[in-house]
Amino acid sequence: MAILRAAIQMLLFPGLVYAVSASFFMLWLQRKINARLQGRIGPPFYQPFFDFVKLLGKQPIGRPMLQGFVMTALPVAAVAAMLGAVALLPVLPSGAEFPGDLVLLVALIEVGPLLAVLGGFVSRSMWGELGAAREAVMTAVYNLPFLTALIALGWTSDLSISKLATTATWPVRFLALAAILLCLPAKLHLNPFSISSAEQEIYAGVTTEYDGPRLALWELAHGLEWVALAGLFAVLSVPLPGVADVWRILVFLAISVLVVVLLSVAAASTARLKLAQTARWFWLWGLLLAGSALGLTLAGI
Numbered sequence: 001m002a003i004l005r006a007a008i009q010m011l012l013f014p015g016l017v018y019a020v021s022a023s024f025f026m027l028w029l030q031r032k033i034n035a036r037l038q039g040r041i042g043p044p045f046y047q048p049f050f051d052f053v054k055l056l057g058k059q060p061i062g063r064p065m066l067q068g069f070v071m072t073a074l075p076v077a078a079v080a081a082m083l084g085a086v087a088l089l090p091v092l093p094s095g096a097e098f099p100g101d102l103v104l105l106v107a108l109i110e111v112g113p114l115l116a117v118l119g120g121f122v123s124r125s126m127w128g129e130l131g132a133a134r135e136a137v138m139t140a141v142y143n144l145p146f147l148t149a150l151i152a153l154g155w156t157s158d159l160s161i162s163k164l165a166t167t168a169t170w171p172v173r174f175l176a177l178a179a180i181l182l183c184l185p186a187k188l189h190l191n192p193f194s195i196s197s198a199e200q201e202i203y204a205g206v207t208t209e210y211d212g213p214r215l216a217l218w219e220l221a222h223g224l225e226w227v228a229l230a231g232l233f234a235v236l237s238v239p240l241p242g243v244a245d246v247w248r249i250l251v252f253l254a255i256s257v258l259v260v261v262l263l264s265v266a267a268a269s270t271a272r273l274k275l276a277q278t279a280r281w282f283w284l285w286g287l288l289l290a291g292s293a294l295g296l297t298l299a300g301i
Helices: 002-011 016-037 047-056 065-088 101-122 126-154 161-167 170-187 212-237 245-268 275-298
Strands: none
Touching: 002 016, 016 047, 016 065, 016 212, 016 245, 047 212, 065 101, 065 212, 101 126, 101 161, 101 212, 126 161, 126 170, 126 275, 161 212, 170 212, 170 245, 170 275, 212 245
């Protein structure tokens, strides 16, 4: 039975089927909210999926063999990593959890940005390289409070995702979740932390030279990143031990959608910060929240 539940978790929910479907929905919801707040109608709900299919059908520009192979392999690996991260979320108890699975989850989540940095430099585009350089700096900036908050939550739970939301005390959990929520816009390239993909300055950043199926895969990887990060926040924010599966699923979906709405509203209501301003923001407020959570954990509060 445990093997069956683990297979369902990997392939159906919150794995492959849910992850891909939810990625298109979240991309649409973010665009729709942004449009409505700007006084526009916005796209229909199926637009991100149609855009993905259209890109898959386009013929990519011919490139040298090695460069073309690497530019194709990087987004494929990013999609695979994000799917693995979503499948690890312990929405339903499957008995397949293991100590330290948080480390694997974080590693899979961080694969995408690292591959994007490589993709920007591999494209040999001035705009791609500039976006990659900014993405590398941003990754170092926001990951310090992000990882500190996760360490604070997992200090007494042998870094098991399913235990994070139940072992940490409420003061620690509140501060850590606030730090994680503060980092999500940067990880998702949203205002005010969208300097690595500033269209008015560097076109599409690391994906400027990507086209056809390669660009479609990067868009899918970005959508899956939405699903993984919103799902991680949902899993950590509301502990539901001993609750029926249907309620666990409903609460997980509701919080995930709420996170998308909050981040989309914040992005549409703010202006883009410069790189130095972003660094000061995260190393001041982000570290203050995450460091406070870690301090309370070490003090046993």
